[in-house]
Amino acid sequence: MPPPSTPLVVGRFDRLLMSAIQSHLGSPYHYAGTGPDSFDCSGLVWRTFQEAGFQFSRGPASSYWATFASPSKEDQYKFGTLVFFSGLSHVGIVADEHGFYHSSRHHGVVYSPFNEYWLSRIDGFRRVPIDSMPLPAANAKPRAAKPATSTQVEEDNQP
Numbered sequence: 001m002p003p004p005s006t007p008l009v010v011g012r013f014d015r016l017l018m019s020a021i022q023s024h025l026g027s028p029y030h031y032a033g034t035g036p037d038s039f040d041c042s043g044l045v046w047r048t049f050q051e052a053g054f055q056f057s058r059g060p061a062s063s064y065w066a067t068f069a070s071p072s073k074e075d076q077y078k079f080g081t082l083v084f085f086s087g088l089s090h091v092g093i094v095a096d097e098h099g100f101y102h103s104s105r106h107h108g109v110v111y112s113p114f115n116e117y118w119l120s121r122i123d124g125f126r127r128v129p130i131d132s133m134p135l136p137a138a139n140a141k142p143r144a145a146k147p148a149t150s151t152q153v154e155e156d157n158q159p
Contacts, residue, residue, distance in 0.1 A: 016051070017079075018079070019051075020051035021048050021109075023051075024109045025110065026109060027108050028109075029103050029104060033103075035047040039109060040103055041104075042058070042060050042063075044109055064082055064084075065084055065123075065124075067126075068126035069126065069129070070125065070127070071126070076094075077094055078096075080127075081094040081125050081126070082094070083125055084126070086123070100114065
């Protein structure tokens with residue numbers, strides 16, 4: 001089932017990031033996986049930003065928390081913001097105020113709504129500084145998109 005709403009995607013980077021995310025929907029979870037065909041949560045974040053043209057070091061969710069700055073309150077639920085859960089042990093990419101994309105241990109790469117389960121586990125948000133990056137090459141092209149996958153299963157995402 002696709003996300004209930006389409007995130008507001010503006011600008012070339014956002015389009016590339018969304019295309020990268022969509023190309024990995026349905027991919028299985030694999031601890032320490034960075035793709036291209038299986039991922040853990042931080043590996044998905046790293047791979048999708050790489051494919052969209054933004055380079056940063058691969059690391060666990062907690063390293064992204066330490067690397068990137070807190071967004072303004074208005075940007076917390078903006079497409080592309082990183083959202084952290086459960087003591088910084090899980091990370092996803094905000095779609096919009098309704099949900100986020102992540103690699104779930106039991107369901108692989110999915111969209112999940114910000115329901116009571118997830119909202120009660122949010123540690124906070126970080127914004128990747130895409131405004132300071134050079135534009136990706138015009139011919140940068142992520143893999144072809146897969147059909148959308150969604151889950152509302154409540155789960156423990158501890159690796």
